[in-house]
Amino acid sequence: MTKHITGTREEWLAARLALLKEEKELTRRSDEVARRRQELPWVRVDKEYRFETDEGNASLADLFRGRSQALVYHFMFGPNYTAGCPSCSAIADGFNGSVIHLANHDVMLWAVSRAPLAKLQEYKRRMGWTFPWASSLSSDFNFDFNVSFTQEQQRDGVFEYNYRRGGHAGRLDATPSPPGIVRAAASVGTDAPTYLREHPGMSAFAIEDDVVYHTYSTYARGLDGLWGMYQWLDRAPKGRNEEFGGNWWRHQDEYDKR
CATH class of the missing domain: 1.20.5 (Single alpha-helices involved in coiled-coils or other helix-helix interfaces)
Structure with missing residues (x-):
């Protein structure tokens, strides 16, 4: 009953x-x-960022590929990860179908991570993804947009995430780390502190007269609207049902390995 x-x-x-x-x-x-x-006011991006893409080295302006708008999903895949963050991967599972529609609506959608391009390409093949994904390993892009942190920043709590000084990442850098974080870190082949030096977010950019502008960024719960699964679960009888196990998203090919 x-x-x-x-x-x-x-x-x-x-x-x-x-x-x-x-x-x-x-x-x-x-x-x-x-x-x-x-x-929101647009902020001119004067710093030169370089990315490695499937087509070669690219600037931030190059990522627009002729469109006037670019959306970047800051995907948690650090240089020492062996796979992408399971939660970011769950979001990205919905990108393939969106890319073509956005591109034909004057918007380029990219994922950007600090892992080397070869790792990103290998993981894309594993996941069956075709959306564009760039490596920002050789630039300060992730650090400047507050989604990557150094070991020193993490230790000292001197950084900003989600518009809070020493915010979300500092709270999660507890010892011992929460079990869900430990599991997520293990699923990408690293430990919890290393895992937490990368964080999720998305940023929007515009280009006019060859000048790139930063227009918007959001982090943490601000990403909920990008999770197709959350929109479905919010309408299901039991909702998100997160007591199901905490941080229960898995890589799409690993659900039967629980």
């Missing part, structure tokens, strides 16, 4: 109509937030 509240069809419909009103309010609020996001 279910422990969840039950009721008649009439009771369900009354509750559903009340919820529908709140959902519509949320949609309108989301539209307003999107408008304000697009009204």
Whole structure:
């Protein structure tokens, strides 16, 4: 017997109509937030960043590939990882289908990580991905956009993540590390401190008259809207059900190895 509240069809419909009103309010609020996001001032990017791509060495401007907008997913795949972060991988599983539509809407979508290009290419083959993925190993790109940290920064807590000084990463750099972090680190072939020197995020850029501008970045829970699975789970009877195991996302080919 279910422990969840039950009721008649009439009771369900009354509750559903009340919820529908709140959902519509949320949609309108989301539209307003999107408008304000697009009204943020643009910041000129004067620093020269270099990336390694499948087509060779590239600048940030090169990543636009003729479009006027570029979206970068800061994918957690550090130089010492043997695989991509399982949570980032779960998000990226939805990129292949989006890339073509975005490209034809004047937007290039990239993943960028600090792992060497050869590692990224090998992992793409394993996952069956075709979206563009660049290595920023030879530049300060990840550090400047607050998704990678040095060992010294991690130890001293002198860094910024999610617009907080010594924020999210510092809290997770506890000893011992939470079991979910230990499992995630093991799944990418490293230890928890090394794993946590990379963090997820996304950044948006525009280019006009050959000048690149940074327009937006978001981190942590700000990425929830990019998780296709979360949007489905939020509508499932038990929601995200995160008590299922904590940090329970797996690489797509490893769910049957639990």
